[in-house]
Ligand SMILES: *[C@@H]1O[C@H](CO)[C@@H](O)[C@H](O)[C@H]1NC(C)=O
């Protein structure tokens with residue numbers, strides 16, 4: 001099951017099953033830099049969304065029992081009219097949690113990804129951000 005909405009949850013106030021995941025993709029690029037995000041899984045196409053600076057898009061889902069849930073995204077923006085992008089995995093059930101980087105919420109994992117000028121960062125268990133992908137610059 002998947003629900004795409006604009007941030008109805010926060011990481012710490014959720015109470016649900018353990019396999020519930022809340023995903024966030026934040027724009028940390030800087031003023032006036034709009035990010036575009038297009039995420040998919042095998043069964044869902046979340047569509048293309050614009051994310052302003054300091055905003056995020058979010059969605060939630062329940063991991064499938066076989067731990068094969070995978071979401072990947074194309075994320076792009078323009079640095080002085082030049083395309084900057086990545087197209088890669090944002091959540092992968094089959095990988096150890098520390099690799100994909102999520103935080104424990106109350107009953108749900110909270111997976112925050114943040115676009116910054118030098119790459120895409122994933123939040124870790126301790127709340128710190130770690131760079132996972134470098135941008136490809138055209
Ligand atoms: C962002 O855009 C606004 C409106 O166009 C402009 O007034 C402002 O100076 C811009 N800020 C930066 C940091 O470029």
Ligand SMILES: *[C@@H]1O[C@H](CO)[C@@H](O)[C@H](O)[C@H]1NC(C)=O
Nearest residue numbers: 007010024026054055056112
């Ligand atoms: C996502 O954006 C909403 C609305 O601006 C904000 O309330 C929420 O704190 C943000 N959450 C994250 C994890 O970035």
